[in-house]
Amino acid sequence: MAKGDPGVSTRSRRAAPRSRKGTGGDPELVQLLTPEGERIDSVVGPDGTVYSVDFTDEEYRGLYRDLVLVRKLDAEATALQRQGELGLWASLLGQEAAQVGSGRALRTQDMAFPTYREHGVLYCRGIDPIMPLGLFRGVDQGGWDPNEFKFNMYTIVIGAQTLHATGYAMGVAMDGKTGTDDGEAVIAYFGDGATSQGDVNEAFVWASVFNSPLVFFCQNNQYAISEPLERQTRVPLYRRAAGFGFPGVRVDGNDVLASYAVTRTALDNARHGQGPSLIEAYTYRMGAHTTSDDPTRYRIASEVEAWQAKDPIARMKAFLTKQQIVDADFFAEVDEQARRESLHLRERVLAMPNPEPVTMFDHVYPNGSPLLDEQRAKFSRYMESFEGSAH
């Protein structure tokens, strides 16, 4: 869906959205689609920016399809881990709208720097969803070409990628690629826990003083493994931006339309040379931190249930149904596609070959190293000594 440029495409909406200026009850939260699936026409952000979207019916359906597919593929990866086929999986369950909304807001030329949970953004960038599974299966360290897809490798060290994104954005500005409609922008993903990291705060400083074309996209999923938001901050995270000298906004991260609108605006501001901004996508990690975690030890069921009522896919489904944007077969057809693609993913994961041990010596240095050459040769001779034996 939403290939190209949905936010500025021609309007062909059949049913006008319920016209309601407002913020969905929370004055700090930009929301364009309520949990009940009610459309809000436009919302005024904290700095006076007006947020709205202008999708075609096809684009609405495309967003829904994205949400369902990334959730299904994610569930398949979790299942693969439970069956011993992946060493670990960091599920995005609950965060689909923040990721699809922001991911689809990126233009082709924009560069993204993810954490290790941005499977939905990865999907939107057109990367084969099997790519990160190589990392979590332990057969490689990622696999996609960051420059080809404009989506850097996953970064596991918390917050480190925000500095990479900042430097990349400095390079964009130095290349003179800002200040026009087709300028480039950069987006840095991170979580609420990362906001305590020095690197993230240094990235804020850098991006601010160099006026870098960068969007800081914080998915506040309420927990850093077991630690609740209160252990990271005493002010709403988006307000921290003010102290660094750039705008911050909190968006309903379970609302794909608002996530799209806010990100697109921030990216466009960046590409036009107006500098960085911070988006706090307010969402909830419905699953565990990773498959190694047991969230029942640190949060109560009623809290999870309350967030379940704000599910990003359910509200989109309700909206599509109420607005009669879909026909009777649509939801079944999307489910069937998701089932097919996840099965295909499973089959390919099971068929992933283990790497040849000697390949561990590859790509340590672009120019190689005599020390490594020597170790590789010794290792190869050692391995060859077992050939023909039962070892």
Added chain:
Amino acid sequence: MATETLTIGKALNTGLRRALENDPKVVIMGEDVGKLGGVFRITDGLQKDFGDQRVIDTPLAESGIIGTAVGLAIRGYRPVCEIQFDGFVYPAYDQIVSQVAKMHYRSGGKLRIPMVIRIPFGGGIGAVEHHSESPEAYFSHTPGLKVVSCANPQDAYVMIQQAIASDDPIVFLEPKRRYWEKGPVDLDAPLADAYPLHASRIARPGTDATLLAYGPMVRTCLDAATAAAEEGRELEVIDLRSISPLDLTAAYESVRRTGRAVVVHEAPSNVGLGAEIATRITEECFYSLEAPVLRVSGFDTPYPAARVEEEYLPDIDRVLDAVDRTFGW
């Protein structure tokens, strides 16, 4: 041929200037590298001539310097980062060890981080704490990084350009106490014909024992060899130049002739470069050795107060004492 007499500091400055001239993607970044020209003036005049987009005064945060340089490298730039003093590199340690060093590997060779991290290192200048350290073992222990150190103006001029031209991430350790030491520099020799960056070199030939050093201790060893010669003992001095990877080819050949080896560095001895070098020489030259490979180093203390650093740092007497011990074994 334009051969000039330059200090190590000026040779580095001239080498950086050449690199900026030769490749528009080279950028220098660090604290006070612009108008001030760096606290040691190694980047003196460069911002004036190349502008503040090529020579960038950064905010005061080392992790930020290295982390943003990673992003610039992914974007296609060749960042040359200055860390103001050895003891200030540790806030950037995570970015260097987990990001700079591993990015090429993790990407399966798709990304390159052609970054140089310049660090004035070592003691001997009467500085306060955190300004005199020798952190080379930390970085040499990290796969994905290369580590080099220059010991004379000619190498300073050439090696900094070679390091910048290399696609490998390189920690470039500058012997700060020797910044003001002068020597001839051939400014016109083409880089392509220069002595390889990661090769050691015999700094002074000798026959009786082999001294191995890098950076600031090369001068100390050369002075020790001069003193030894007056007593009739010829010491061979090998300037290792590349600390990781080590090039010990010349060392093995030398030790097979002399039978005696002493490794000298300012860093503490415990689990340091000396241990690695001694092990490898022992493995390669076991039957040629007349004595164990000895180490002369800083002590396993934090770098001490300046008024006692002369006793902490290896000097001519401690080097010659170790040589004597190899003869008395």
